[in-house]
Amino acid sequence: MASSPLSISLLAASGLVLFLYAVSRLALALRHVAGERTKDILHRCTKSIPAAIITGTVVTTLLDSSSVVIILVIALVSAGALPFRNSLGVVLGANIGTxxxxxxxxxxxxxxxxxxxLPGLLLLSLSKKRNGRTAGRALFCFGLLFFSLFIxxxxxxxxxxxxxxxxxxxxxxxxxRGAGAGAxxxxxxxxSSATLGMVIKLAGKGLLTLPAGIAVMLGAELGTCSDTLLATVGRGRPxxxxxxxxxxxxxISISLGLLLVKPFTALVLLLAGHADVAxxxxxxxxxxxxxxxxxxxPLLPLCQRLLEAALPDTTDPQPSSTLKPQVA
Structure with missing residues (x-):
């Protein structure tokens, strides 16, 4: 068991590096498995607000990354393959899926x-088909994800x-202070997955209280916006x-969460007081x-009108850019 500050830091850093590697490779493998079907699903299953929210939730759960889904949506909107109004529900659903x-x-x-x-490694090493190797990589990285959190x-x-x-x-x-640290x-x-993973593990070891964990969680929600904003650089107004x-x-959600953090914490304790802090x-x-x-x-139609008024379409063509998404 690690005891000195240096050994603790090295072991924790090793676990974090493994976690970041696992979550990025898992998202990549799942995207390869999904392929073009994800784009087709997003295009066909987002005609109404409830359908878009459900689709965003399901796709984010399968791809294990809200940022990947939102950046994919931004790319589809930029290409004209997905109407802007349809993208709003997917963004909301992605926040549930994560x-x-x-x-x-x-x-x-x-x-x-x-x-x-072990099965993932065997499949990755022995499979002669690309889809089999990709599935093996996804399974291996899924196990590595939890092993790194254990470390x-x-x-x-x-x-x-x-x-x-x-x-x-x-x-x-x-x-x-907690939200600032989380962001x-x-x-x-x-x-944000790494942040929440560390928070949950610290809470499981008795090092973090519920109020502190909620505060850091709120900050992580804000920090995950950075990469999706970068994905809009060079793209069209939609x-x-x-x-x-x-x-x-x-x-807005985080601001309300910070203002109502005490009653929100009380509600969590009321609903899940029997569970451990993690x-x-x-x-x-x-x-x-x-x-x-x-x-x-219920406010999505209003949000659509306000954003279209604040950021009207331009006639000048906008070049698109490809950015590496963060994993959430």
């Missing part, structure tokens, strides 16, 4: 990761002995409107994102 990851992280599956990693949790366990670390983590109970960490590691909507949606944070993530979608869904 909560599935936090629910999975709350399970302590790291010690069983080999049950996915992070084991590295964090000795931190209970360091009063300075405990005092700093307690300061995160301040909503603004900064997400910007640095370019993955695509820019989609990116701006994602930012505005998160800003599971409570995962439930809070679901509750917060679903509440935000329910709040915004």
């Amino acid at each position: 909560t599935i990851s936090s629910q999975l992280f709350a399970f302590d599956l790291g010690q069983y990761a080999v049950l996915a990693m 992070i949790g084991e590295a964090a366990a000795p931190l209970k002995e360091y009063k300075g670390v405990q005092a700093w983590l307690l300061k995160l109970e301040n909503p603004v 900064l960490i997400t910007l640095l590691v370019q993955s 695509a820019v409107r989609t990116g701006v909507f994602h930012l505005v949606f998160n800003l 599971r409570q944070i995962a439930h809070a993530h679901v509750l917060f994102n679903v509440a935000g979608v329910l709040l915004f869904a």
Whole structure:
């Protein structure tokens, strides 16, 4: 068991590197498996607001990344393959779909990761077909995801002995401080999933309280907007409107979350007080994102009109750009 500050830092950093590698490769493998079918689904199944929200939720769950889905939507809107109004519901659905990851992280599956990693490695090594190798890579990375979180949790366990670390983590109970830390960490590691994974693991080791976990979670929601905004650079006005909507949606939702953090925390305790803190944070993530979608869904026609008025179409053609998405 790691005990010195240096060994703790090295072990935690190793776990984080493995996590970021696993989540990026998993998203890439799942996108290869989905292929053009994802674009076709987004085009055909987003005709109404409820259908768009459901489609965004399902596709994000399957691809395991809200940023990948939103950036794909921005590209489709930019190419004229998806109407701007249809993209709004998909953005909302993506925010629900990304909560599935936090629910999975709350399970302590790291010690069983080999049950996915070994078959995945065999399939990756022995399969002669590209789809088989891609499926094997996805399965291996899925197991590696939980193994890396297990490493992070084991590295964090000795931190209970360091009063300075405990005092700093307690300061995160301040909503603004916690949200700022969550946004900064997400910007640095370019993955809200990594931020939430670390938060859940720290809570599971008794190092993070529910109020602190909720505050950091709110900040992670804001930090994940950075890459989707970058994806709009050089694209047409409809695509820019989609990116701006994602930012505005998160800003308003997070602001309301910070203002109502005490009653929200009380509600989480009321609904999930029997669960451990790690599971409570995962439930809070679901509750917060679903509440935000329910709040915004009836307002989508108004949001469409406001954004079209604020960012009207231009006649000048806009070159498109391809950016590497962060994984959320």
